Amino acid sequence: MIEHNDKHDYPMNNEKVVYLKGLDAEQLKEILVEKGYQEYRAKQILNWIWKKGESDINRWSDLPASMREWLKGSFSVEILQLTDKRISYDGTIKFTFSLVNEPNIELESVLIPSRDGKRNTLCVSSQAGCAIGCTFCATGTLGLLRNLQWYHILDQLLQAQKISGKKITNVVFMGMGEPMQNLKNVIAAIRKMHDFFDIGYRHITVSTVGIPKGIIKLADELPRVRLALSLHSAIQEKREKIIPLAKAISLDEIVEALKYYYEKHGRWLTFEYVILPGFNDTMEDVTALVDMGNRVPAKINLIPFNPFPEAPFRAPTKREIYRFAGILERKYPYPVTVRMPRGRDIAGACGQLALLHKREQLKESQ
Numbered sequence: 001m002i003e004h005n006d007k008h009d010y011p012m013n014n015e016k017v018v019y020l021k022g023l024d025a026e027q028l029k030e031i032l033v034e035k036g037y038q039e040y041r042a043k044q045i046l047n048w049i050w051k052k053g054e055s056d057i058n059r060w061s062d063l064p065a066s067m068r069e070w071l072k073g074s075f076s077v078e079i080l081q082l083t084d085k086r087i088s089y090d091g092t093i094k095f096t097f098s099l100v101n102e103p104n105i106e107l108e109s110v111l112i113p114s115r116d117g118k119r120n121t122l123c124v125s126s127q128a129g130c131a132i133g134c135t136f137c138a139t140g141t142l143g144l145l146r147n148l149q150w151y152h153i154l155d156q157l158l159q160a161q162k163i164s165g166k167k168i169t170n171v172v173f174m175g176m177g178e179p180m181q182n183l184k185n186v187i188a189a190i191r192k193m194h195d196f197f198d199i200g201y202r203h204i205t206v207s208t209v210g211i212p213k214g215i216i217k218l219a220d221e222l223p224r225v226r227l228a229l230s231l232h233s234a235i236q237e238k239r240e241k242i243i244p245l246a247k248a249i250s251l252d253e254i255v256e257a258l259k260y261y262y263e264k265h266g267r268w269l270t271f272e273y274v275i276l277p278g279f280n281d282t283m284e285d286v287t288a289l290v291d292m293g294n295r296v297p298a299k300i301n302l303i304p305f306n307p308f309p310e311a312p313f314r315a316p317t318k319r320e321i322y323r324f325a326g327i328l329e330r331k332y333p334y335p336v337t338v339r340m341p342r343g344r345d346i347a348g349a350c351g352q353l354a355l356l357h358k359r360e361q362l363k364e365s366q
C-alpha cells in the first residue's frame with residue numbers, strides 16, 4: 001500500500017519517504033513553507049516533474065543547490081515502475097507498470113499512434129482490475145485490486161511520453177477499470193492533463209459501463225470531456241447477462257443521465273458496442289439500437305470482440321462484422337464506425353496482459 005500520513009495525507013513509502021509526484025500544489029506549498037521556503041518554489045518543482053518530465057532532482061537548475069540537497073534527502077520522485085513494454089507491428093505500444101511500493105499491483109496503458117502520424121492516443125487505466133466483472137472483459141475477471149490515485153493516472157502519460165518519445169495528443173479512459181467508480185481521482189487527473197500536458201478537454205474521452213451518478217457529476221465538473229457509454233446491448237435483459245451491474249441500473253436510468261450530459265456537452269456522445277457474434281448482432285439488436293439513437297444523439301463504435309483464454313464468446317468473423325455494421329448503418333440515425341483492433345499481436349486490448357501475468361504467477365505457485 002502507498003501509505004498516507006494521517007495528518008497531511010501525503011503518499012509515502014515504508015521508510016516514510018514522501019513521493020513528490022504524489023503531492024499537489026497545495027500540499028507541496030505547505031511543506032515548503034513549513035521548511036522556510038517561498039510558495040512559488042512549489043510551481044517550479046511541479047513544472048520540473050510534470051511539464052518538463054525531469055525526475056533527476058540534480059537537474060532542477062532554477063532551485064538553490066541547498067534546496068536540491070534537502071529535496072534529495074527527504075523525498076522520492078517516481079511512483080510507477082515500467083515492468084513490460086511491447087511494440088506491435090502496427091506501431092501500438094503497450095506498457096505495463098507496477099506501483100513502486102506495491103509491486104504486486106499492475107496496470108497497463110496502450111499508446112496508439114494514428115495512421116497519418118498526427119495523433120498519439122493514450123489509453124489509460126483508472127483502476128488496477130475492475131469490480132464490475134463484465135463477462136467479455138479480461139480486466140473484469142481480475143476483480144478490483146485497487147483504485148489508482150490521480151498521480152498514478154497522470155504518470156501513465158508522462159511515462160508513455162518519455163519512453164516512446166511521442167507527444168500524447170489524446171487520452172481515452174478505456175484501459176483497466178471503471179472511471180466512474182474512481183471519479184474523484186479521474187477528474188483530478190484530467191484537470192492536470194489539461195494544465196501540465198496541454199491536452200484539450202475535447203481530446204479526452206471517459207468510457208463508462210453506465211453509472212448515472214458519475215455521468216451527472218462529470219457533466220457538472222468537466223462538460224467538455226467526451227463521454228462514451230459501453231452499451232453492448234440496447235436490450236435490458238441481454239445487457240444484464242453480460243454486465244452484472246445492469247441488474248441494478250436500468251438502461252432507462254442511464255439514458256436520463258446521458259441526456260443530461262448531452263445538454264451540457266453539446267456534441268454527440270459515443271456508444272461502444274463489442275460485437276459478440278450470435279448474442280448481440282441480430283435484427284432485434286439493430287431495432288433496439290435505433291431506438292436508443294432516437295433517445296440520445298450518439299455515434300456507434302463497433303468493436304470486434306477480442307477473445308482471451310476461457311472467454312465465453314468467440315471473435316466475430318470479418319463477414320459478421322461488416323454484415324452487422326452494414327445493416328446498422330442503413331437504419332441508425334448517427335454515424336456507425338468499426339474500430340479495427342490495433343496491437344492484437346501484443347494483446348493490446350484492455351486488461352489482457354495483466355491477466356496473463358496473473359495466470360503465469362498462479363500456475364507457478366500451484
Ligand code: SAH
Nearest residue numbers: 136137174177178207208209230272305306
Ligand atoms: N470500464 C469502462 C472502461 C474500460 S473498458 C467501460 O467498460 O467502458 C474499455 C472498453 O473496452 C469497453 O467498451 C469495453 O467493453 C471494451 N472491452 C473490454 N473487453 C473487451 C474485449 N475482450 N474485446 C473488445 N473490447 C473489450
Ligand code: SF4
Nearest residue numbers: 130132133134137140
Ligand atoms: Fe470493468 Fe469496463 Fe471491463 Fe466491464 S468492460 S469489467 S466495466 S473494465
